[in-house]
Amino acid sequence: MKVQAGSLVSGLPPRPRAGEVTETLCEQPGVRIERIVSTGQVTPDGQWYDQDSDEWVLVVKGSARLRIDGEAQDRELGEGDYMFLPAHCRHRVAWTQSEPPTVWLAIHIFTKC
Amino acid sequence: MKVQAGSLVSGLPPRPRAGEVTETLCEQPGVRIERIVSTGQVTPDGQWYDQDSDEWVLVVKGSARLRIDGEAQDRELGEGDYMFLPAHCRHRVAWTQSEPPTVWLAIHIFTKC
Numbered sequence: 772m773k774v775q776a777g778s779l780v781s782g783l784p785p786r787p788r789a790g791e792v793t794e795t796l797c798e799q800p801g802v803r804i805e806r807i808v809s810t811g812q813v814t815p816d817g818q819w820y821d822q823d824s825d826e827w828v829l830v831v832k833g834s835a836r837l838r839i840d841g842e843a844q845d846r847e848l849g850e851g852d853y854m855f856l857p858a859h860c861r862h863r864v865a866w867t868q869s870e871p872p873t874v875w876l877a878i879h880i881f882t883k884c
Numbered sequence: 885m886k887v888q889a890g891s892l893v894s895g896l897p898p899r900p901r902a903g904e905v906t907e908t909l910c911e912q913p914g915v916r917i918e919r920i921v922s923t924g925q926v927t928p929d930g931q932w933y934d935q936d937s938d939e940w941v942l943v944v945k946g947s948a949r950l951r952i953d954g955e956a957q958d959r960e961l962g963e964g965d966y967m968f969l970p971a972h973c974r975h976r977v978a979w980t981q982s983e984p985p986t987v988w989l990a991i992h993i994f995t996k997c
Contacts, residue, residue: 772938772970774952779942780964797940797968799993801914804940825885827910827917829892829989831944831964839887851893851944855910857885876942878991880912 779806779831779874786810793877803879809835811869819861825880829853833873836866892919892944892987899923906990916992922948924982932974938993942966946986949979 777796784792791812797804814820819840830852836845837854840861848854856862867873890909897905904925910917927933932953943965949958950967953974961967969975980986 772968772973774970774973775968776959777966778964779966796966799938802991802993804991825912846889851891853890853892853909855885855888857887860885860887876989878915878917880915 779876783872783874784808801881803881805875805877805879807875807877809833809864809867809869809873809875811867812864813866814863819863821859821861822856822879823858823881825858826856827853827878827880828856829876831874831876833868833871835864835868835873835875838863838865892989896921896985896987914994916994918988918990918992919944920988920990922946922977922980922982922986922988924980925977926979927976932976934972934974935969935992936971936994938971939969940966940991940993941969942989944987944989946981946984948977948981948986948988951976951978 775797788810792808794806795803796806830848830850832850834850835848837848838845845865846854901923905921907919908916909919943961943963945963947963948961950961951958958978959967
């Protein structure tokens with residue numbers, strides 16, 4: 772394996788974008804690190820993410836609101852805010868800033884070694 | 885497990901700081917996610933990190949220079965720049981911005997499932 776380097780905040784996908792753009796930055800057994808660029812996309816009404824793996828997310832640029840199932844209101848996420856979402860913690864993206872885009876770092880953790 | 889949330893860029897450790905301050909944000913089997921706050925610290929002359937685990941690092945705030953063993957010059961890292969350092973890739977921190985502090989996100993990947 773070799774050193775790999777890049778930038779989360781440059782080389783954003785060109786416009787117009789039909790949807791969120793997810794790029795895998797690093798994939799190792801049990802872990803996948805992604806950059807996700809959102810431009811206003813939200814989880815469709817009535818739908819929830821319900822994942823088999825743990826996820827740790829960070830808002831690198833922009834801002835967003837997440838709703839955790841069972842909570843009374845959205846959680847606000849600004850630059851530098853992170854959240855750990857354990858597997859099967861139902862959640863939805865309620866809002867994302869579109870301009871400038873919202874850049875997420877997402878770490879999916881599959882390890883049950 | 886429960887949802888956990890926080891900010892990488894607020895709640896920085898109080899000054900003065902004797903050295904780097906490392907906080908574990910998330911620890912799961914095979915993965916540890918840390919915030920590291922550097923205020924000018926570097927790896928001592930002639931020393932190298934030589935880790936058994938892979939590491940993925942991101943400069944969240946500030947800037948730094950890393951030297952990879954065998955390379956002719958330092959690599960510059962600014963805000964949003966990331967680097968994947970495979971296990972046993974010898975490297976050293978050549979410089980870190982002290983004011984404002986340099987905030988790193990470090991993901992240590994131990995998984996060899």
